[in-house]
Amino acid sequence: MANFILAIDQGTTGSTVALMDSSGKLCASVNHEFPQLYPKPGWVEHRPADIWKSVLKGVRGIMRKGVCKPTDIAAIGITNQRETALLWDRHSGEPLNNAVVWQCRRTTDFCEQLKSEGHEKVVRRKTGLVLDPYFSASKYRWLLNNTSGLSRLRRAGRVAAGTVDSYLIWQLTAGETHVTDVSNASRTSLMNLKARRWDRQLLDLFQVPEDILPQISASSAVLGHTRNVPGLPDGIPIAGVAGDQQAALFGQACFSQGEAKCTFGTGSFILMNTGSDLLQSRSGLLSTVAWQLGEKAEPVYALEGGAFVCGAAVQWLRDGLQLIKRAPEIESLAGSVTDHAGVEFVPALTGLGAPHWAPEARGTLTGLTRGTERGHIARATLDAMALQNADILRAMEADLGKRMKPLRVDGGAAANNLLMQIQADVLGRKLIRPQVIETTVAGACYLAGLGIGLWQSPAEVRRIWQAEREYAVQMNSSTRRKRMDSWNCAVQRTLL
Numbered sequence: 001m002a003n004f005i006l007a008i009d010q011g012t013t014g015s016t017v018a019l020m021d022s023s024g025k026l027c028a029s030v031n032h033e034f035p036q037l038y039p040k041p042g043w044v045e046h047r048p049a050d051i052w053k054s055v056l057k058g059v060r061g062i063m064r065k066g067v068c069k070p071t072d073i074a075a076i077g078i079t080n081q082r083e084t085a086l087l088w089d090r091h092s093g094e095p096l097n098n099a100v101v102w103q104c105r106r107t108t109d110f111c112e113q114l115k116s117e118g119h120e121k122v123v124r125r126k127t128g129l130v131l132d133p134y135f136s137a138s139k140y141r142w143l144l145n146n147t148s149g150l151s152r153l154r155r156a157g158r159v160a161a162g163t164v165d166s167y168l169i170w171q172l173t174a175g176e177t178h179v180t181d182v183s184n185a186s187r188t189s190l191m192n193l194k195a196r197r198w199d200r201q202l203l204d205l206f207q208v209p210e211d212i213l214p215q216i217s218a219s220s221a222v223l224g225h226t227r228n229v230p231g232l233p234d235g236i237p238i239a240g241v242a243g244d245q246q247a248a249l250f251g252q253a254c255f256s257q258g259e260a261k262c263t264f265g266t267g268s269f270i271l272m273n274t275g276s277d278l279l280q281s282r283s284g285l286l287s288t289v290a291w292q293l294g295e296k297a298e299p300v301y302a303l304e305g306g307a308f309v310c311g312a313a314v315q316w317l318r319d320g321l322q323l324i325k326r327a328p329e330i331e332s333l334a335g336s337v338t339d340h341a342g343v344e345f346v347p348a349l350t351g352l353g354a355p356h357w358a359p360e361a362r363g364t365l366t367g368l369t370r371g372t373e374r375g376h377i378a379r380a381t382l383d384a385m386a387l388q389n390a391d392i393l394r395a396m397e398a399d400l401g402k403r404m405k406p407l408r409v410d411g412g413a414a415a416n417n418l419l420m421q422i423q424a425d426v427l428g429r430k431l432i433r434p435q436v437i438e439t440t441v442a443g444a445c446y447l448a449g450l451g452i453g454l455w456q457s458p459a460e461v462r463r464i465w466q467a468e469r470e471y472a473v474q475m476n477s478s479t480r481r482k483r484m485d486s487w488n489c490a491v492q493r494t495l496l
Contacts, residue, residue: 003454004068005445006236008055009438010080010164011244012036012101015051017058018438019067020445022454024464026436027068030061037098042105048086048095051164052171059231070232076172077240077448079247079440080164082187085139087147087212088167090158093175097147099164100139107138119205126199127189128280128287130357136163137189137206144208154209161212163188165241169224172238177224180214181241182299186289191216193278193287196299219246219291220451240447244440245269246290249302251443252408252434253465255458259405260393261439262423264413267353268310268389271302272396272404279303283395284355293450293458303399305354305392309363310385311413313347317381323374331418334382337375342367344490345380347388355395356495364494385413386423387487393427406430406470410439417471425475426483435468 004027009016013036018029034050063070083102088095100106111133114120120131129135140161144150153159160170166180185191185198190208192199198210217223219242226236242250245263249271252261257275262268271290278301279287290302309316314330317323324330346352348361365377397404407429413419414433424431436442446464449455455464475483 003074004072005075005077005448005454006059006062006073007077007079007441007444007448008058008168009244009441009444010051010055010078010168012081012103015054015058016441017055017062018441019062020442022449024461026438026441028062028065029438029441030058030065032057032061040106044101044104045098046084046101048088048099048167051099051167055168056230059229063231073232073236074454075237075239075448075452076226077444078165078168078238079242079244079444080168080184082163082184082243082245083134083136083139084164085136085143086162086164086167087143088160088170089153090160090175093170096150096153096159097143100143102134104139105133107133107142110138110141114205123189123202123205125280126192126202128186128193128278129189130286131189135187135189137202137208140208141206157211159212161208162214165243166214169238169241172226172229173224174227176227178214179217179223181217181219181223182289182292183219183242183246185216187243193289193301196289196292217241218293218295218297220293220447221295222451237452239451240444240449242291242443242447245271245304246288246302247443247447248410248439249273249443250291250446251436251439251441252410253458253462254408255462256405258400258402259408260396261408261410262389263439264310264385264409264411264419266310266312268307268385269304270306270389270392270396271304272393272400274301274303274400277301279399281395281399283399284357285392285395285399286354291447303396305395307388307392308350308353309347312349313345313381313385314413316347316349317378323377330378330382331416333375334378335418337373337379340380340383341372341376342369342486343372343376343380344486345377345384346490346494347381347384348494352494354392356491358495361494364490366490366493382416382419382422383426383487385419386426387484389423390427390484404429406432408432408434410434410437420471421474424471424473426480428473428475428477428480430473431471432467433469435466
Protein backbone atom coordinates (compact mmCIF):
# COMPACT_ATOMS: atom_id res chain seq x y z
CA MET A 1 0.00 0.00 0.00
CA ALA A 2 1.32 3.46 -0.92
CA ASN A 3 1.55 5.26 2.43
CA PHE A 4 4.75 7.33 2.30
CA ILE A 5 5.03 11.03 1.51
CA LEU A 6 8.06 12.23 -0.44
CA ALA A 7 9.04 15.77 0.51
CA ILE A 8 11.21 18.08 -1.60
CA ASP A 9 12.61 20.96 0.45
CA GLN A 10 14.32 23.17 -2.11
CA GLY A 11 16.41 25.73 -0.23
CA THR A 12 18.79 28.54 -1.06
CA THR A 13 22.00 26.53 -0.81
CA GLY A 14 20.75 23.00 -1.40
CA SER A 15 17.86 20.59 -1.77
CA THR A 16 16.67 18.09 0.84
CA VAL A 17 14.54 15.10 -0.12
CA ALA A 18 12.87 13.21 2.73
CA LEU A 19 10.32 10.48 3.45
CA MET A 20 7.52 10.54 6.03
CA ASP A 21 5.30 7.58 6.81
CA SER A 22 1.59 7.67 7.63
CA SER A 23 2.30 7.90 11.37
CA GLY A 24 4.13 11.22 10.82
CA LYS A 25 7.59 9.77 11.39
CA LEU A 26 10.42 11.19 9.27
CA CYS A 27 12.12 8.02 8.10
CA ALA A 28 15.06 9.34 6.05
CA SER A 29 16.45 12.43 4.38
CA VAL A 30 19.32 13.39 2.08
CA ASN A 31 20.70 16.80 1.13
CA HIS A 32 22.65 17.98 -1.88
CA GLU A 33 24.12 21.48 -2.21
CA PHE A 34 24.54 23.41 -5.44
CA PRO A 35 26.66 26.43 -6.48
CA GLN A 36 25.80 30.01 -5.59
CA LEU A 37 26.59 32.60 -8.27
CA TYR A 38 27.59 36.20 -7.52
CA PRO A 39 28.13 37.89 -10.92
CA LYS A 40 28.23 41.42 -9.45
CA PRO A 41 28.26 42.93 -5.96
CA GLY A 42 24.78 42.53 -4.48
CA TRP A 43 23.69 40.09 -7.20
CA VAL A 44 22.83 36.47 -6.37
CA GLU A 45 21.89 33.85 -8.96
CA HIS A 46 21.28 30.11 -9.31
CA ARG A 47 21.45 27.96 -12.41
CA PRO A 48 17.97 26.37 -12.62
CA ALA A 49 19.53 23.19 -13.99
CA ASP A 50 21.62 22.93 -10.81
CA ILE A 51 18.46 23.18 -8.71
CA TRP A 52 16.75 20.41 -10.69
CA LYS A 53 19.84 18.19 -10.67
CA SER A 54 20.11 18.52 -6.87
CA VAL A 55 16.48 17.40 -6.54
CA LEU A 56 17.02 14.39 -8.83
CA LYS A 57 20.15 13.43 -6.86
CA GLY A 58 18.08 13.65 -3.70
CA VAL A 59 15.37 11.40 -5.13
CA ARG A 60 17.98 8.82 -6.15
CA GLY A 61 19.67 9.06 -2.77
CA ILE A 62 16.48 8.63 -0.76
CA MET A 63 15.44 5.61 -2.82
CA ARG A 64 18.84 4.00 -2.27
CA LYS A 65 18.20 4.04 1.47
CA GLY A 66 15.64 1.29 0.95
CA VAL A 67 13.02 2.67 3.33
CA CYS A 68 10.32 2.10 0.74
CA LYS A 69 9.86 1.25 -2.92
CA PRO A 70 9.00 4.04 -5.39
CA THR A 71 5.52 2.50 -5.73
CA ASP A 72 5.00 3.03 -1.96
CA ILE A 73 5.00 6.82 -2.42
CA ALA A 74 1.44 8.10 -2.10
CA ALA A 75 2.14 11.78 -2.76
CA ILE A 76 4.80 14.46 -3.10
CA GLY A 77 4.99 17.65 -1.05
CA ILE A 78 7.13 20.63 -2.06
CA THR A 79 8.48 23.49 0.02
CA ASN A 80 10.88 26.03 -1.40
CA GLN A 81 12.98 29.15 -1.12
CA ARG A 82 10.53 31.95 -1.70
CA GLU A 83 10.67 35.00 -4.01
CA THR A 84 13.40 33.57 -6.28
CA ALA A 85 12.29 34.18 -9.89
CA LEU A 86 12.86 32.05 -13.02
CA LEU A 87 12.05 32.02 -16.75
CA TRP A 88 11.98 28.90 -18.92
CA ASP A 89 10.86 27.72 -22.37
CA ARG A 90 7.40 26.13 -22.37
CA HIS A 91 8.31 23.83 -25.27
CA SER A 92 11.72 22.54 -24.22
CA GLY A 93 11.64 23.21 -20.48
CA GLU A 94 15.09 24.79 -20.77
CA PRO A 95 15.89 27.80 -18.56
CA LEU A 96 16.10 31.10 -20.42
CA ASN A 97 18.37 32.76 -17.85
CA ASN A 98 19.77 32.15 -14.40
CA ALA A 99 17.33 32.39 -11.51
CA VAL A 100 17.39 35.72 -9.67
CA VAL A 101 17.57 34.74 -6.00
CA TRP A 102 15.52 36.32 -3.20
CA GLN A 103 18.71 37.79 -1.69
CA CYS A 104 19.57 39.65 -4.90
CA ARG A 105 19.46 43.46 -4.76
CA ARG A 106 19.88 44.26 -8.49
CA THR A 107 16.44 45.86 -8.74
CA THR A 108 16.94 48.31 -5.87
CA ASP A 109 16.99 51.39 -8.14
CA PHE A 110 13.73 50.40 -9.83
CA CYS A 111 12.02 49.82 -6.48
CA GLU A 112 13.27 53.16 -5.20
CA GLN A 113 11.88 54.80 -8.35
CA LEU A 114 8.45 53.26 -7.69
CA LYS A 115 8.60 54.53 -4.11
CA SER A 116 9.50 58.04 -5.23
CA GLU A 117 6.52 57.97 -7.62
CA GLY A 118 4.21 57.16 -4.69
CA HIS A 119 3.36 53.52 -5.50
CA GLU A 120 4.33 51.89 -2.20
CA LYS A 121 0.98 52.51 -0.52
CA VAL A 122 -1.02 50.62 -3.16
CA VAL A 123 1.52 47.76 -3.25
CA ARG A 124 1.29 47.43 0.53
CA ARG A 125 -2.52 47.63 0.57
CA LYS A 126 -2.98 44.99 -2.12
CA THR A 127 -0.13 42.59 -1.29
CA GLY A 128 0.70 43.11 2.39
CA LEU A 129 4.35 43.57 1.39
CA VAL A 130 6.75 46.48 1.38
CA LEU A 131 8.11 47.71 -1.96
CA ASP A 132 11.47 45.98 -1.99
CA PRO A 133 13.73 44.04 -4.41
CA TYR A 134 13.38 41.08 -2.02
CA PHE A 135 10.10 40.11 -3.69
CA SER A 136 9.65 38.50 -7.10
CA ALA A 137 7.88 41.14 -9.20
CA SER A 138 10.85 43.40 -9.91
CA LYS A 139 12.98 40.31 -10.56
CA TYR A 140 10.56 39.13 -13.26
CA ARG A 141 10.73 42.58 -14.84
CA TRP A 142 14.52 42.48 -14.86
CA LEU A 143 14.57 39.03 -16.46
CA LEU A 144 12.06 40.07 -19.12
CA ASN A 145 14.18 43.10 -19.99
CA ASN A 146 17.56 41.38 -19.87
CA THR A 147 17.15 37.93 -21.44
CA SER A 148 18.38 37.61 -25.03
CA GLY A 149 16.00 36.28 -27.67
CA LEU A 150 12.98 36.74 -25.44
CA SER A 151 10.88 38.78 -27.87
CA ARG A 152 10.72 35.95 -30.41
CA LEU A 153 9.82 33.40 -27.73
CA ARG A 154 7.18 35.73 -26.26
CA ARG A 155 5.52 36.09 -29.66
CA ALA A 156 5.44 32.31 -29.94
CA GLY A 157 3.89 31.96 -26.47
CA ARG A 158 6.84 29.95 -25.21
CA VAL A 159 7.89 31.94 -22.11
CA ALA A 160 6.95 30.62 -18.68
CA ALA A 161 7.74 32.37 -15.42
CA GLY A 162 7.47 31.26 -11.85
CA THR A 163 9.00 30.82 -8.45
CA VAL A 164 10.96 27.67 -7.62
CA ASP A 165 7.86 25.65 -6.73
CA SER A 166 6.41 26.31 -10.20
CA TYR A 167 9.64 25.32 -11.89
CA LEU A 168 9.86 22.06 -9.95
CA ILE A 169 6.23 21.16 -10.65
CA TRP A 170 6.81 21.85 -14.35
CA GLN A 171 9.81 19.52 -14.33
CA LEU A 172 8.08 16.82 -12.26
CA THR A 173 5.08 16.79 -14.62
CA ALA A 174 7.13 16.99 -17.86
CA GLY A 175 5.64 20.37 -18.68
CA GLU A 176 1.99 19.42 -18.20
CA THR A 177 1.37 21.71 -15.22
CA HIS A 178 2.22 25.39 -14.71
CA VAL A 179 0.97 26.20 -11.24
CA THR A 180 1.93 27.84 -7.95
CA ASP A 181 0.26 27.83 -4.56
CA VAL A 182 -1.21 30.86 -2.78
CA SER A 183 1.58 31.07 -0.19
CA ASN A 184 4.27 31.45 -2.85
CA ALA A 185 2.10 33.72 -5.00
CA SER A 186 1.62 36.00 -2.00
CA ARG A 187 5.39 36.67 -1.97
CA THR A 188 5.61 37.96 -5.53
CA SER A 189 4.05 41.45 -5.04
CA LEU A 190 1.73 40.55 -7.92
CA MET A 191 -1.11 38.70 -6.15
CA ASN A 192 -4.04 40.52 -4.57
CA LEU A 193 -4.21 39.04 -1.06
CA LYS A 194 -7.98 39.32 -0.76
CA ALA A 195 -8.89 38.05 -4.22
CA ARG A 196 -6.01 35.50 -4.40
CA ARG A 197 -5.44 36.18 -8.08
CA TRP A 198 -2.93 38.13 -10.15
CA ASP A 199 -3.76 41.83 -9.90
CA ARG A 200 -3.98 43.81 -13.15
CA GLN A 201 -2.79 47.09 -11.60
CA LEU A 202 0.26 45.39 -10.07
CA LEU A 203 1.06 43.50 -13.27
CA ASP A 204 1.05 46.79 -15.17
CA LEU A 205 3.13 48.54 -12.50
CA PHE A 206 5.88 45.90 -12.66
CA GLN A 207 5.43 45.29 -16.42
CA VAL A 208 4.83 41.54 -16.07
CA PRO A 209 2.39 39.92 -18.55
CA GLU A 210 -0.13 37.62 -16.86
CA ASP A 211 0.05 34.96 -19.58
CA ILE A 212 3.58 33.92 -18.55
CA LEU A 213 2.62 33.37 -14.90
CA PRO A 214 1.36 30.13 -13.35
CA GLN A 215 -2.17 29.40 -12.25
CA ILE A 216 -2.67 30.05 -8.53
CA SER A 217 -3.83 26.97 -6.61
CA ALA A 218 -4.44 25.82 -3.05
CA SER A 219 -1.53 24.69 -0.88
CA SER A 220 -3.10 21.30 -0.15
CA ALA A 221 -4.69 19.78 -3.24
CA VAL A 222 -3.62 17.66 -6.19
CA LEU A 223 -1.75 20.15 -8.38
CA GLY A 224 -0.30 17.66 -10.87
CA HIS A 225 1.12 14.16 -11.34
CA THR A 226 4.64 12.89 -11.97
CA ARG A 227 5.65 12.09 -15.51
CA ASN A 228 9.04 10.91 -16.80
CA VAL A 229 10.87 11.58 -13.52
CA PRO A 230 13.94 9.34 -13.20
CA GLY A 231 13.49 6.92 -10.32
CA LEU A 232 9.78 7.62 -9.77
CA PRO A 233 6.70 6.05 -11.36
CA ASP A 234 4.33 8.17 -13.40
CA GLY A 235 1.13 9.30 -11.73
CA ILE A 236 2.26 10.20 -8.20
CA PRO A 237 0.14 13.20 -7.13
CA ILE A 238 1.89 16.43 -6.18
CA ALA A 239 -0.53 17.31 -3.40
CA GLY A 240 1.14 19.85 -1.10
CA VAL A 241 3.06 23.05 -1.85
CA ALA A 242 4.06 25.98 0.37
CA GLY A 243 6.86 28.50 0.73
CA ASP A 244 9.43 27.41 3.30
CA GLN A 245 8.35 29.69 6.16
CA GLN A 246 4.66 28.95 5.68
CA ALA A 247 5.50 25.23 5.53
CA ALA A 248 7.38 25.58 8.83
CA LEU A 249 4.32 27.24 10.41
CA PHE A 250 2.18 24.32 9.22
CA GLY A 251 4.84 21.81 10.25
CA GLN A 252 4.70 23.27 13.76
CA ALA A 253 0.93 22.60 13.81
CA CYS A 254 0.19 26.30 14.35
CA PHE A 255 -3.37 25.89 13.11
CA SER A 256 -5.14 28.33 15.46
CA GLN A 257 -5.21 32.11 15.45
CA GLY A 258 -2.46 33.49 17.69
CA GLU A 259 -0.17 30.47 17.34
CA ALA A 260 3.31 31.40 16.13
CA LYS A 261 6.65 29.88 15.26
CA CYS A 262 10.17 31.27 15.17
CA THR A 263 12.83 29.69 12.99
CA PHE A 264 16.32 30.43 14.31
CA GLY A 265 18.65 30.40 11.32
CA THR A 266 21.15 32.85 9.85
CA GLY A 267 18.33 35.32 10.47
CA SER A 268 15.16 34.61 12.37
CA PHE A 269 11.80 34.17 10.64
CA ILE A 270 8.64 34.61 12.69
CA LEU A 271 5.12 33.88 11.47
CA MET A 272 1.88 34.17 13.46
CA ASN A 273 -1.38 32.60 12.33
CA THR A 274 -4.08 35.29 12.09
CA GLY A 275 -6.79 32.90 10.88
CA SER A 276 -9.25 34.29 8.37
CA ASP A 277 -8.29 37.86 9.35
CA LEU A 278 -6.19 39.60 6.71
CA LEU A 279 -4.46 42.17 8.90
CA GLN A 280 -2.73 45.25 7.55
CA SER A 281 0.11 45.67 10.01
CA ARG A 282 0.44 48.95 11.88
CA SER A 283 3.76 47.82 13.30
CA GLY A 284 6.04 47.34 10.30
CA LEU A 285 5.24 43.67 9.70
CA LEU A 286 4.29 41.84 6.50
CA SER A 287 0.91 40.24 5.75
CA THR A 288 0.94 36.98 3.82
CA VAL A 289 -1.13 33.91 2.99
CA ALA A 290 -0.16 31.06 5.28
CA TRP A 291 -1.98 28.30 3.37
CA GLN A 292 -5.22 27.20 1.75
CA LEU A 293 -6.45 23.65 2.36
CA GLY A 294 -8.42 22.74 -0.75
CA GLU A 295 -9.49 24.75 -3.78
CA LYS A 296 -12.85 25.73 -2.27
CA ALA A 297 -11.53 26.47 1.22
CA GLU A 298 -10.94 29.92 2.65
CA PRO A 299 -7.28 30.86 3.12
CA VAL A 300 -5.48 31.20 6.43
CA TYR A 301 -3.43 34.40 6.74
CA ALA A 302 -0.33 35.23 8.78
CA LEU A 303 1.78 38.11 9.95
CA GLU A 304 5.49 37.79 9.23
CA GLY A 305 8.55 39.53 10.61
CA GLY A 306 12.22 38.75 10.43
CA ALA A 307 15.49 39.77 11.99
CA PHE A 308 18.27 39.91 9.41
CA VAL A 309 20.95 38.67 11.82
CA CYS A 310 20.33 35.86 14.29
CA GLY A 311 22.69 32.89 14.06
CA ALA A 312 24.89 35.10 11.88
CA ALA A 313 25.74 37.07 15.04
CA VAL A 314 27.32 33.95 16.51
CA GLN A 315 29.20 33.40 13.26
CA TRP A 316 30.54 36.96 13.58
CA LEU A 317 31.78 36.28 17.12
CA ARG A 318 33.51 33.17 15.75
CA ASP A 319 34.94 34.51 12.49
CA GLY A 320 35.17 38.26 13.06
CA LEU A 321 36.05 38.67 16.74
CA GLN A 322 37.33 35.08 17.14
CA LEU A 323 35.85 34.85 20.64
CA ILE A 324 34.94 31.22 19.99
CA LYS A 325 36.28 28.52 17.70
CA ARG A 326 32.99 26.73 17.00
CA ALA A 327 29.46 28.13 17.04
CA PRO A 328 28.11 25.68 19.69
CA GLU A 329 30.67 27.05 22.18
CA ILE A 330 28.55 30.19 22.52
CA GLU A 331 26.20 28.43 24.96
CA SER A 332 28.85 27.46 27.50
CA LEU A 333 30.67 30.81 27.18
CA ALA A 334 27.46 32.78 27.70
CA GLY A 335 26.57 30.49 30.60
CA SER A 336 29.86 31.26 32.34
CA VAL A 337 28.39 34.58 33.58
CA THR A 338 25.17 35.23 35.47
CA ASP A 339 23.89 37.97 33.13
CA HIS A 340 24.94 40.53 30.50
CA ALA A 341 26.37 42.93 33.14
CA GLY A 342 25.08 45.94 31.24
CA VAL A 343 26.66 44.97 27.92
CA GLU A 344 24.31 45.41 24.96
CA PHE A 345 24.95 44.13 21.44
CA VAL A 346 22.52 45.25 18.75
CA PRO A 347 23.37 42.97 15.79
CA ALA A 348 22.46 45.40 13.01
CA LEU A 349 25.32 44.03 10.93
CA THR A 350 23.18 44.29 7.77
CA GLY A 351 20.69 46.86 9.03
CA LEU A 352 17.59 46.25 11.14
CA GLY A 353 14.58 44.36 9.83
CA ALA A 354 11.07 44.26 11.28
CA PRO A 355 9.63 46.16 13.00
CA HIS A 356 12.21 48.95 12.48
CA TRP A 357 13.07 48.51 8.74
CA ALA A 358 16.28 50.54 9.03
CA PRO A 359 18.69 49.23 6.38
CA GLU A 360 21.16 52.00 7.18
CA ALA A 361 21.49 50.98 10.86
CA ARG A 362 24.83 49.50 11.94
CA GLY A 363 25.67 47.19 14.81
CA THR A 364 26.59 48.57 18.22
CA LEU A 365 28.31 47.09 21.25
CA THR A 366 27.81 49.27 24.33
CA GLY A 367 28.08 49.18 28.12
CA LEU A 368 31.67 47.93 28.22
CA THR A 369 33.71 48.38 31.44
CA ARG A 370 37.02 47.11 32.80
CA GLY A 371 35.03 44.24 34.25
CA THR A 372 33.64 43.11 30.90
CA GLU A 373 34.62 39.54 29.96
CA ARG A 374 34.22 37.40 26.85
CA GLY A 375 31.29 35.73 28.56
CA HIS A 376 29.40 39.01 28.89
CA ILE A 377 29.70 39.69 25.15
CA ALA A 378 28.56 36.14 24.43
CA ARG A 379 25.60 36.54 26.80
CA ALA A 380 24.70 39.92 25.29
CA THR A 381 24.69 38.22 21.86
CA LEU A 382 22.24 35.52 22.94
CA ASP A 383 20.14 38.16 24.68
CA ALA A 384 20.06 40.22 21.48
CA MET A 385 18.92 37.26 19.39
CA ALA A 386 16.01 36.77 21.77
CA LEU A 387 15.21 40.44 22.37
CA GLN A 388 14.86 41.34 18.70
CA ASN A 389 12.45 38.42 18.30
CA ALA A 390 10.49 39.66 21.31
CA ASP A 391 10.15 43.06 19.60
CA ILE A 392 8.65 41.40 16.53
CA LEU A 393 6.32 39.13 18.48
CA ARG A 394 4.99 41.98 20.61
CA ALA A 395 4.33 43.94 17.41
CA MET A 396 2.36 40.93 16.15
CA GLU A 397 0.33 40.84 19.37
CA ALA A 398 -0.44 44.54 18.95
CA ASP A 399 -1.64 44.02 15.36
CA LEU A 400 -3.72 40.96 16.30
CA GLY A 401 -5.11 42.59 19.43
CA LYS A 402 -4.66 39.35 21.35
CA ARG A 403 -2.11 37.73 23.59
CA MET A 404 -0.12 35.16 21.63
CA LYS A 405 -0.05 31.49 22.55
CA PRO A 406 3.17 29.63 23.47
CA LEU A 407 5.86 30.15 20.84
CA ARG A 408 7.03 27.12 18.87
CA VAL A 409 10.69 27.15 17.87
CA ASP A 410 12.85 25.41 15.28
CA GLY A 411 16.02 25.90 13.27
CA GLY A 412 19.64 25.20 14.13
CA ALA A 413 19.96 27.63 17.07
CA ALA A 414 16.83 26.16 18.69
CA ALA A 415 19.16 23.43 20.00
CA ASN A 416 20.79 26.07 22.26
CA ASN A 417 19.01 25.52 25.57
CA LEU A 418 20.29 28.73 27.17
CA LEU A 419 19.07 30.80 24.20
CA MET A 420 15.65 29.13 24.39
CA GLN A 421 15.37 29.92 28.10
CA ILE A 422 16.38 33.54 27.48
CA GLN A 423 13.77 33.76 24.71
CA ALA A 424 11.02 32.48 27.00
CA ASP A 425 12.06 34.92 29.74
CA VAL A 426 12.27 38.13 27.68
CA LEU A 427 9.08 37.27 25.78
CA GLY A 428 7.18 36.20 28.87
CA ARG A 429 5.72 33.21 27.03
CA LYS A 430 6.36 29.49 27.18
CA LEU A 431 8.46 28.04 24.35
CA ILE A 432 7.90 24.64 22.78
CA ARG A 433 10.51 22.76 20.73
CA PRO A 434 9.17 19.90 18.56
CA GLN A 435 10.48 16.37 18.24
CA VAL A 436 10.63 16.75 14.45
CA ILE A 437 12.96 19.73 14.07
CA GLU A 438 12.81 19.62 10.24
CA THR A 439 9.59 21.60 10.29
CA THR A 440 9.63 22.76 6.65
CA VAL A 441 9.84 19.14 5.50
CA ALA A 442 7.14 18.16 7.98
CA GLY A 443 4.86 20.94 6.74
CA ALA A 444 5.23 19.86 3.11
CA CYS A 445 4.44 16.28 4.09
CA TYR A 446 1.40 17.22 6.17
CA LEU A 447 0.00 19.38 3.35
CA ALA A 448 0.49 16.60 0.80
CA GLY A 449 -0.99 13.97 3.11
CA LEU A 450 -4.08 16.11 3.67
CA GLY A 451 -4.25 16.75 -0.07
CA ILE A 452 -4.76 13.04 -0.84
CA GLY A 453 -6.74 12.17 2.29
CA LEU A 454 -3.98 10.24 4.05
CA TRP A 455 -4.94 12.43 7.01
CA GLN A 456 -8.44 13.83 7.19
CA SER A 457 -7.96 17.14 8.98
CA PRO A 458 -5.44 19.46 10.66
CA ALA A 459 -6.75 18.11 13.97
CA GLU A 460 -5.41 14.68 13.00
CA VAL A 461 -2.07 16.23 12.08
CA ARG A 462 -1.99 18.03 15.42
CA ARG A 463 -2.25 14.66 17.16
CA ILE A 464 0.81 13.50 15.19
CA TRP A 465 2.87 16.57 16.17
CA GLN A 466 4.79 16.10 19.42
CA ALA A 467 6.83 18.38 21.64
CA GLU A 468 10.39 17.46 22.59
CA ARG A 469 10.92 20.10 25.31
CA GLU A 470 9.17 23.09 26.85
CA TYR A 471 10.74 26.18 28.40
CA ALA A 472 8.72 27.86 31.13
CA VAL A 473 9.14 31.56 31.94
CA GLN A 474 11.55 32.04 34.87
CA MET A 475 11.94 35.85 34.81
CA ASN A 476 9.52 38.06 36.73
CA SER A 477 7.76 40.97 35.03
CA SER A 478 9.76 43.68 36.84
CA THR A 479 13.10 42.20 35.74
CA ARG A 480 11.72 41.76 32.22
CA ARG A 481 10.73 45.42 31.98
CA LYS A 482 14.19 46.54 33.10
CA ARG A 483 15.82 44.19 30.58
CA MET A 484 13.61 45.48 27.76
CA ASP A 485 14.26 49.11 28.74
CA SER A 486 18.02 48.57 28.54
CA TRP A 487 17.65 46.88 25.14
CA ASN A 488 15.37 49.60 23.78
CA CYS A 489 17.88 52.29 24.76
CA ALA A 490 20.61 50.40 22.88
CA VAL A 491 18.39 50.03 19.78
CA GLN A 492 17.64 53.76 19.80
CA ARG A 493 21.37 54.52 19.86
CA THR A 494 21.76 52.23 16.85
CA LEU A 495 19.03 54.11 14.97
CA LEU A 496 20.57 57.54 15.56
